[in-house]
Amino acid sequence: MTIVRATFDRRAFLAVTAAAGSLATLGLPARSAPAAVGMRPIPSSGEPIPVVGMGTWITFNVGGDAELRNQRAEVMRRFFALGGGMIDSSPMYGSSEAVIGYGLERLQGQGVGTDGLFSATKVWTRMFANGQEQMAESRRLWGVRRFDLMQIHNLVDWETHLPALKADREAGRIRYLGITTSHGRRHQEFADLMAREPLDFVQFTYNILDREAERRLLPLAADRGQAVIVNRPFRTGGLFDRFAGYPLPDFAAEIGAETWAQFLLKFVLAHPAVTCVIPATRRVDHVEENMRAMDGPLPDAYLRRRMIAYVESL
Amino acid sequence: MLPYTAEILAALAAQLNGALWPLHLGLLLLTALAVLHAWRPVSGGDRAIGILLACGWGWVAWIWFWRGMAPLDFLAPIYAGLFVLQAVLLLAFALAGRLAFRLHEAAFPMLGLGLLALAAVGLPLFGFLTGRSLSQLEVIWLAPTPSAVATLGLLFLVHQPPRILFAVPCAWALIGGALAWTLGMPAPLLGSVALLAGGGLAVLRR
Numbered sequence: 001m002t003i004v005r006a007t008f009d010r011r012a013f014l015a016v017t018a019a020a021g022s023l024a025t026l027g028l029p030a031r032s033a034p035a036a037v038g039m040r041p042i043p044s045s046g047e048p049i050p051v052v053g054m055g056t057w058i059t060f061n062v063g064g065d066a067e068l069r070n071q072r073a074e075v076m077r078r079f080f081a082l083g084g085g086m087i088d089s090s091p092m093y094g095s096s097e098a099v100i101g102y103g104l105e106r107l108q109g110q111g112v113g114t115d116g117l118f119s120a121t122k123v124w125t126r127m128f129a130n131g132q133e134q135m136a137e138s139r140r141l142w143g144v145r146r147f148d149l150m151q152i153h154n155l156v157d158w159e160t161h162l163p164a165l166k167a168d169r170e171a172g173r174i175r176y177l178g179i180t181t182s183h184g185r186r187h188q189e190f191a192d193l194m195a196r197e198p199l200d201f202v203q204f205t206y207n208i209l210d211r212e213a214e215r216r217l218l219p220l221a222a223d224r225g226q227a228v229i230v231n232r233p234f235r236t237g238g239l240f241d242r243f244a245g246y247p248l249p250d251f252a253a254e255i256g257a258e259t260w261a262q263f264l265l266k267f268v269l270a271h272p273a274v275t276c277v278i279p280a281t282r283r284v285d286h287v288e289e290n291m292r293a294m295d296g297p298l299p300d301a302y303l304r305r306r307m308i309a310y311v312e313s314l
Numbered sequence: 315m316l317p318y319t320a321e322i323l324a325a326l327a328a329q330l331n332g333a334l335w336p337l338h339l340g341l342l343l344l345t346a347l348a349v350l351h352a353w354r355p356v357s358g359g360d361r362a363i364g365i366l367l368a369c370g371w372g373w374v375a376w377i378w379f380w381r382g383m384a385p386l387d388f389l390a391p392i393y394a395g396l397f398v399l400q401a402v403l404l405l406a407f408a409l410a411g412r413l414a415f416r417l418h419e420a421a422f423p424m425l426g427l428g429l430l431a432l433a434a435v436g437l438p439l440f441g442f443l444t445g446r447s448l449s450q451l452e453v454i455w456l457a458p459t460p461s462a463v464a465t466l467g468l469l470f471l472v473h474q475p476p477r478i479l480f481a482v483p484c485a486w487a488l489i490g491g492a493l494a495w496t497l498g499m500p501a502p503l504l505g506s507v508a509l510l511a512g513g514g515l516a517v518l519r520r
């Protein structure tokens with residue numbers, strides 16, 4: 001299969017929109033797969049976003065330590081330089097939002113372009129917190145006027161937040177609206193909301209070992225035209241602990257995967273319903289490795305089965 | 315799963331140590347004076363030590379949990395509350411004259427002194443030997459686990475200490491131990507084991 005790496009000019013709408021139809025195709029055809037283009041469209045608008053984004057759980061929660069903050073800013077610099085777009089965070093992630101804001105300000109101060117940023121955070125109201133106040137605080141911490149995507153974290157108090165976020169989207173205070181879950185939690189309730197609510201994005205866990213989402217959530221997202229953000233693509237690093245001692249299979253070369261990270265990300269990205277994956281890292285070399293998953297071919301259905309069989313045999 | 319790593323706690327300790335040095339020396343000196351008082355009591359000393367101990371717990375609640383940890387972990391205010399509770403208990407017993415620090419009348423004076431040595435020297439040293447730099451060491455009256463161990467040590471120098479005062483240190487042993495285990499931090503883990511053992515002994519022995 002020929003490989004195309006799309007340019008990252010978000011306005012230069014990509015030919016990938018044409019692939020949108022195939023994204024909606026749920027069964028992975030026997031020997032065909034989506035090309036490993038760098039961008040995919042958000043179904044509700046057609047706007048393309050880079051398929052590899054970045055998460056910030058744990059990795060960006062470094063508090064006020066100046067050295068660690070600067071290190072994370074370097075991770076962001078490399079991320080943007082390699083065409084990264086979506087950065088995902090949450091008020092639940094401690095100081096992560098403040099550290100993102102610090103990084104953005106630092107990069108902008110140095111004249112580094114951060115225009116590609118697709119800002120995604122969450123509303124997570126625990127202990128009597130007020131959603132609107134929390135979102136205002138998140139905007140302040142990030143230093144953004146509005147968020148591209150606001151998600152309801154783990155469906156916490158969604159009954160309150162969903163109508164408010166719909167109104168925010170209507171009024172242009174946020175661009176897109178979504179819901180998140182992880183670790184396979186609350187899939188039934190999550191699916192019910194997906195089925196009946198006008199969501200732009202859904203975020204849940206999907207990786208080579210945790211494939212529960214294949215049964216219901218991924219097909220439903222494609223059916224409903226909802227963009228899918230995949231979290232925990234490495235099981236919060238657990239997959240490296242598990243596989244690192246083993247060599248990649250020979251057939252990894254067929255998809256240009258040189259490292260386990262690329263192997264695992266390409267597996268996720270090859271699912272036609274996936275819009276974007278958000279691996280988290282503290283390291284510049286790892287962000288480089290992860291961004292390279294946008295290059296080269298993606299596995300087709302046959303190869304994906306071999307990938308699963310291989311890792312399950314380890 | 316915790317929202318931070320051991321590396322971040324080490325950075326936090328370094329930040330606080332850097333900001334507060336050489337306050338550490340003053341706090342160590344006060345601890346030594348408390349032991350001296352238990353050996354050769356002076357009038358008003360019991361109450362003063364009890365109040366200072368209460369202040370120590372309040373200070374750790376403020377500086378470590380509220381100022382340091384709360385931006386990193388949404389559960390930190392709950393831990394701070396636990397430490398404030400112990401501060402209130404200590405203050406109440408100190409003001410009621412229920413804390414008499416008497417080395418010669420205490421049930422386990424050597425255990426008390428041993429726990430104090432562990433808190434002041436042993437745990438930081440163990441932290442150093444297991445990978446922390448000097449600036450990153452968790453020390454008494456700054457970090458929670460060494461402070462709780464030091465408190466237990468002082469309570470073992472008290473003649474018939476109220477058993478309720480062992481409850482919060484034991485609760486912290488469970489929480490702090492679980493955190494230390496999850497993050498792979500040997501020194502706080504050792505401190506938690508010492509807390510549980512000491513607290514268990516105090517509670518079981520009437």
Ligand SMILES: NC(=O)c1ccc[n+]([C@@H]2O[C@H](COP(=O)([O-])OP(=O)(O)OC[C@H]3O[C@@H](n4cnc5c(N)ncnc54)[C@H](OP(=O)(O)O)[C@@H]3O)[C@@H](O)[C@H]2O)c1
Nearest residue numbers: 055056057182231232233234235236237261279280281282
């Ligand atoms: N309910 C929710 O909304 C929810 C739940 C979970 C996650 N999320 C989002 O999804 C994001 C991703 O999930 P996650 O953070 O749990 O875990 P993850 O992305 O599956 O794994 C992160 C771990 O992988 C390691 N790693 C990253 N790139 C690597 C590479 N190239 N080589 C080797 N190791 C690498 C990182 O270590 P290094 O730092 O050493 O690179 C880190 O420990 C989160 O950060 C968060 O934004 C959302």
